Amino acid sequence: MDFSPFFPETFEEARERAGTWFQQVKAVWPEAQWRSKPLYPEEGLTFDWIEAVPSAARRALVLSAGLHGVEGYAGTAMLDLFIREFLSRLDPKTTALYLVPVINPWGMKHRRRTNPENVDLNRNVLDEEAFHRDLNPDYMTLAPVLHPERPVGWGDRFLFYARILRYLQREGMTGLRNIFPQGQSVFPKGMYYTGKTRQPEIQALLELLTPLMDRYERVVYLDMHTGYGAKGRLTLVFPGPDPRSPEELRERTQYPRVTKVAASDFYPIHGDLNTYLAKRARELGHPGLYAMALEVGTLGDTTLPQLRSMRALILENQLYWYGAKSERVARWVRREFLALFYPDDDLWRRRTVAQTREAYEGIVTGLLR
Ligand SMILES: [Zn+2]
Numbered sequence: 001m002d003f004s005p006f007f008p009e010t011f012e013e014a015r016e017r018a019g020t021w022f023q024q025v026k027a028v029w030p031e032a033q034w035r036s037k038p039l040y041p042e043e044g045l046t047f048d049w050i051e052a053v054p055s056a057a058r059r060a061l062v063l064s065a066g067l068h069g070v071e072g073y074a075g076t077a078m079l080d081l082f083i084r085e086f087l088s089r090l091d092p093k094t095t096a097l098y099l100v101p102v103i104n105p106w107g108m109k110h111r112r113r114t115n116p117e118n119v120d121l122n123r124n125v126l127d128e129e130a131f132h133r134d135l136n137p138d139y140m141t142l143a144p145v146l147h148p149e150r151p152v153g154w155g156d157r158f159l160f161y162a163r164i165l166r167y168l169q170r171e172g173m174t175g176l177r178n179i180f181p182q183g184q185s186v187f188p189k190g191m192y193y194t195g196k197t198r199q200p201e202i203q204a205l206l207e208l209l210t211p212l213m214d215r216y217e218r219v220v221y222l223d224m225h226t227g228y229g230a231k232g233r234l235t236l237v238f239p240g241p242d243p244r245s246p247e248e249l250r251e252r253t254q255y256p257r258v259t260k261v262a263a264s265d266f267y268p269i270h271g272d273l274n275t276y277l278a279k280r281a282r283e284l285g286h287p288g289l290y291a292m293a294l295e296v297g298t299l300g301d302t303t304l305p306q307l308r309s310m311r312a313l314i315l316e317n318q319l320y321w322y323g324a325k326s327e328r329v330a331r332w333v334r335r336e337f338l339a340l341f342y343p344d345d346d347l348w349r350r351r352t353v354a355q356t357r358e359a360y361e362g363i364v365t366g367l368l369r
Helices: 011-028 071-090 105-109 128-132 139-146 157-179 200-209 246-253 273-284 303-322 327-340 346-369
Strands: 033-040 045-052 059-065 097-099 220-226 233-239 258-260 289-297
Touching: 011 045, 011 071, 011 097, 011 105, 033 105, 033 200, 045 105, 045 200, 059 200, 071 105, 071 220, 071 289, 071 346, 097 200, 097 346, 105 157, 139 157, 157 303, 200 273, 220 273, 220 327, 220 346, 233 246, 233 273, 233 346, 246 289, 246 346, 258 289, 258 303, 273 289, 303 327
Parallel strands: 059 097, 059 220, 220 289, 233 258
Antiparallel strands: 033 045, 045 097, 233 289
């Protein structure tokens, strides 16, 4: 039986949907609780989660979406699919369930990737001492080239390519690939900003996640993302410090499209959530953590779509800080940004559902039985 999951139009619709999940979880685990911590009271935004913790549980499944705010719309559909088709496949006596509908509600509501402090929350999971260092100072050389400090105009759609070509001639593609997305603490109005302190969303998430490794033999964590990879393809992305090889992970998850983030010390990704969890598991000598991102590609992963993706990120950021010369260009920028993280495209949505279903099938069979 194929079920069409719910792709929300608005933040409020997504929240309502999460309310129905709680009823469905309670039908399987009567002891389930809806929990909540305050985040931004002035906007009525809280960090919410559902937890169902049977006393004899030996393993935990954690599902979350919206670490990158705007990605929470597709993430809602992916979670909805799990609730409808896979909840009944778990053993409610031996499996605990933790479900975070949206980690970054401010970003989701305002259709940004970041939280209100412009922090990329998947670059914010750092140890206290890392916040006192300048991470990725090379980013400053990119900043004036890639995000000029003025309102977005129509010309910027093309000037972006001119600017990036000039940069590429000087620094090469590897420079751009390594410096741009690795996370930076030197330019608070830039992209992939780590922030200077641990953000409340991450604080709340880690308070939920870190005790699980003491409590359970196996912890399976699935975090939903969109934007990177081939169009409409779902990849399971494991962190570099995960002790298993990609081949072994493919076998354990019974899913063919698995990759590991390179564990390069030379160009580390700063503050990545799953890297942090995998390192902690290693310190604890805990072999049972499987923390992965479910990443669905949107525009594509060849050079031109990659540049278009980068342009969408950069112009949206410029629009946020400096506005636009006209409402028309502002609308265009927002449309491009949504095309990158939440395509309004039936074929893409159908493929996303089919691949997510395939990934859940493999993970439930391979890791949760
Ligand atoms: Zn993401």
